[in-house]
Amino acid sequence: MTAHGKSWVLHGGVLALLFALFFVLPTYHSGQLSRIMVLAIYAMGFNILFGYTGLLSLGHAMFFAAGMYGFGLTVNLAGFPMPVAFLFAILVAAALALVAGGLALRTAGVSFMIVTLMFAQAAYLVVLYFGEYTRGDEGFVVAREGRMIAGIDLSTDAGRYFCAWVLFGVCFLALAKLIKLPFGKRLIAIRENEERARMLGYDTSRYKLMAFVTSGAVSGMAGATYGLLFGYVGASFAAVPYSIFPLLWVLLGGAGTTIGPLIGVFFMFYLIDISSGYTNAYMLIAGLVLVLLTLFAPQGLAGSLRQKVMPWLP
Amino acid sequence: MAAVSILETKGLTKIYGGLAANEDVDFVLARGKITALIGPNGAGKSTFVGMLSGRIEATRGQVFFEGRDISHLPAHKRIQLGLAYTFQITSVFPGLSVYDNVGLAAGRLLAGKPNLHAAKAAEVLARVGLTDRADQIASDLSYGHQRVLEIAMGLAQDPKLFILDEPTQGLAESEIADFMALIQGLAGDTTILLIEHNMRVVMEVADYITVLDGGRTLASGTPEEVRANAAVQAAYLGTGVDA
Amino acid sequence: MEFGPHLMLAALEGAVISAILVLTAMGLSIVFGVMRVVNVAHGEFFMLGAVLTWFVATTIGGHPALGFVAALLIAPVLVGCLAAFADRLILKRINYDPDRTIVATIGMLYIIQQTTLMTFGPEARPVPPPFNTRLSLPWFEWGEEGFALFWPWGLSITTYKLFVIAAAATVLVGLWVLLTKTKIGLIMRATQQDSETAQAFGVPVGRVYSWVFGLGAGLAALGAVLVVPIQQAHYLMGGDPLLLAFIVVIIGGLGSLPGTVIAALLIGMSDGIISVFFSPTLAKIIATLLVAMVLVFRPQGLLGKKPS
Numbered sequence: 001m002t003a004h005g006k007s008w009v010l011h012g013g014v015l016a017l018l019f020a021l022f023f024v025l026p027t028y029h030s031g032q033l034s035r036i037m038v039l040a041i042y043a044m045g046f047n048i049l050f051g052y053t054g055l056l057s058l059g060h061a062m063f064f065a066a067g068m069y070g071f072g073l074t075v076n077l078a079g080f081p082m083p084v085a086f087l088f089a090i091l092v093a094a095a096l097a098l099v100a101g102g103l104a105l106r107t108a109g110v111s112f113m114i115v116t117l118m119f120a121q122a123a124y125l126v127v128l129y130f131g132e133y134t135r136g137d138e139g140f141v142v143a144r145e146g147r148m149i150a151g152i153d154l155s156t157d158a159g160r161y162f163c164a165w166v167l168f169g170v171c172f173l174a175l176a177k178l179i180k181l182p183f184g185k186r187l188i189a190i191r192e193n194e195e196r197a198r199m200l201g202y203d204t205s206r207y208k209l210m211a212f213v214t215s216g217a218v219s220g221m222a223g224a225t226y227g228l229l230f231g232y233v234g235a236s237f238a239a240v241p242y243s244i245f246p247l248l249w250v251l252l253g254g255a256g257t258t259i260g261p262l263i264g265v266f267f268m269f270y271l272i273d274i275s276s277g278y279t280n281a282y283m284l285i286a287g288l289v290l291v292l293l294t295l296f297a298p299q300g301l302a303g304s305l306r307q308k309v310m311p312w313l314p
Numbered sequence: 315m316a317a318v319s320i321l322e323t324k325g326l327t328k329i330y331g332g333l334a335a336n337e338d339v340d341f342v343l344a345r346g347k348i349t350a351l352i353g354p355n356g357a358g359k360s361t362f363v364g365m366l367s368g369r370i371e372a373t374r375g376q377v378f379f380e381g382r383d384i385s386h387l388p389a390h391k392r393i394q395l396g397l398a399y400t401f402q403i404t405s406v407f408p409g410l411s412v413y414d415n416v417g418l419a420a421g422r423l424l425a426g427k428p429n430l431h432a433a434k435a436a437e438v439l440a441r442v443g444l445t446d447r448a449d450q451i452a453s454d455l456s457y458g459h460q461r462v463l464e465i466a467m468g469l470a471q472d473p474k475l476f477i478l479d480e481p482t483q484g485l486a487e488s489e490i491a492d493f494m495a496l497i498q499g500l501a502g503d504t505t506i507l508l509i510e511h512n513m514r515v516v517m518e519v520a521d522y523i524t525v526l527d528g529g530r531t532l533a534s535g536t537p538e539e540v541r542a543n544a545a546v547q548a549a550y551l552g553t554g555v556d557a
Numbered sequence: 558m559e560f561g562p563h564l565m566l567a568a569l570e571g572a573v574i575s576a577i578l579v580l581t582a583m584g585l586s587i588v589f590g591v592m593r594v595v596n597v598a599h600g601e602f603f604m605l606g607a608v609l610t611w612f613v614a615t616t617i618g619g620h621p622a623l624g625f626v627a628a629l630l631i632a633p634v635l636v637g638c639l640a641a642f643a644d645r646l647i648l649k650r651i652n653y654d655p656d657r658t659i660v661a662t663i664g665m666l667y668i669i670q671q672t673t674l675m676t677f678g679p680e681a682r683p684v685p686p687p688f689n690t691r692l693s694l695p696w697f698e699w700g701e702e703g704f705a706l707f708w709p710w711g712l713s714i715t716t717y718k719l720f721v722i723a724a725a726a727t728v729l730v731g732l733w734v735l736l737t738k739t740k741i742g743l744i745m746r747a748t749q750q751d752s753e754t755a756q757a758f759g760v761p762v763g764r765v766y767s768w769v770f771g772l773g774a775g776l777a778a779l780g781a782v783l784v785v786p787i788q789q790a791h792y793l794m795g796g797d798p799l800l801l802a803f804i805v806v807i808i809g810g811l812g813s814l815p816g817t818v819i820a821a822l823l824i825g826m827s828d829g830i831i832s833v834f835f836s837p838t839l840a841k842i843i844a845t846l847l848v849a850m851v852l853v854f855r856p857q858g859l860l861g862k863k864p865s
Binding site (some may be wrong): 114244279 | 671
């Protein structure tokens, strides 16, 4: 089978497996899995920028939160119908990414990381500052009518799971397609050697901005989906740990692989889920995993697989 | 120079912290010919071609490409006009396959036409003899093959002007011979500007030679004219070319 | 209180903030300057210093001054050794690669913070200051009888806070002597200029890096020892100093030590003054965005020179 064929079998297989799991798993775990799929969308959005374009943002929580608040606030305060609010939320995140990216991309390397971190910090403080509407750390519950589509209640177990599955699947396949398109190849070229890409006539600044906006929009969509399916919007999703999580997931799963984000979220989610049963210091696990990954497995799980046994892995 | 020019510079100057790397260089490049840019280390050759390609911003002066003033165009725009540039220090996409490297080089013009694109990449790989290695990861190639890949990436762009910064550096004798044949096969359609230290290569392939010394043009002309030039002999060639 | 005395009070509070900040930021700046390492775990070394101070002070007991002096000696050294060990164990092995270093120090941040949570607990714990006499301060006015001094109610500072300012100034002078007048400083500067050449001239670059990383963390811990009698020890207290120190180092120009000192004074004073007069959240938003803009449009810092 060609690499192309294997890749589609893999992606189709993963989606089929996720579909079937709902009917096998107990309710608790299918609930967790729907959360994992939503967070994997976030990780995939982050991966576009970090894994494929080679830009490490430490401030992606601002886009996740932009989507989440863009959705939750318009549903609750402006009474937008659900699909409108959902699209609006993605637009808000994309617009924020256009501005933040336009500025941050004037820097590179360490400065880029710090600038994105600071923008996200400012965004988090903005959420707190407008506590009258956002209800700050306490957060708010998304109105029930904002969680229905065409008569389907998305707050039920099945509604939630399959909505997460559809949105995850769309992003998963779209990303797999994207990296095969010239646009995706050019992002990878920038990751590999930006100067060379520029000297092949590619406007690398424009491509980086496009990657940044795409990444921000997908992250924002993940945030809106989270608000939609779990009905809660809170400032903790805008805080620093939510900028670090996608990095952790993507590093663990394998940066620059399509399957990596899902694997990373899955393992990290259950690691933390299990350890939080024993201690309230469960972020210790996150710290340990980060350090161990940088020391021993910078390629992540899927990256190591690609290196050793499956060179065709996209 | 009698031939029609493709590129000219007027008063091109680069000053680094008070020191001039290039000063008032007036230069004319003949279309369809192979021109070699020579000069001792530190003569400002790389800075000069850097200013042509847009990698290095000129302190003052102008660059004209096909009659158009491109002095203020960013590098990628100049490349889009039909310049190609190979780096002195090998610069490929290390984590990508040889095929993808060449594909990216050809892709700017042909990305919308998958069939033409694939054909172009295959043709270029065949031309430089890398077809067998198309699936290898670029960083796994030997140094010589990486240099060849870099040249292939230039070819894949179908440039009007191909600038090569010390392409034969570190190549084996047989590879140099292949390179010379390749370059001579290109001339005519493509204009070639070559920075080169290997005098045998220069004398064999170049139609014209420009000598830079201390950031200024010392002499320009056919190899015979340059060889006969007293200033050049005094400054540079006396120690090398006839020996 | 009237505006004048109020402003003076704010300025004094600002000076105390500056004093702590200058030590923390110096640590970050030296590490970045010499090693080109952005240490995201820097705030946690600060927090460790504070927690160790509490631990030493409560273990020793007796007069507060006893525990304080002991902590002043023990905490920075212990934290410095821990940091040097972390450098050997982790950063050295990833060759100080910029991306991986950031990720690794983020990991270290959570390891230190969460281990503290598991052992020290989530409570904020106070440490009594070694001495704490309240000094009333005079203010002047032009009255009918000309110039007159008076003591407005509320305008005062404690002797301990004055001590903090003096102590920070002393450490700063010591640091300046260390960096400019001693062989250690020479070695550090040589490593900063060009680590490969330094290595060729027999400078043990690996060991210098460990020492520098330890020194940076030790400075943060020292700042924390001084701050604990004013602000309680808590496992999450590392976040704000980290952010402020980042701001200082960026404004001062990455890696520039004189720039760092001036910026620390600037930020500390304005933080003190702004937080007295404005909503702290809004002030933080504006400050954070301003600093990001400095990095975007003037990456050499406000005080740094433009590279030619």
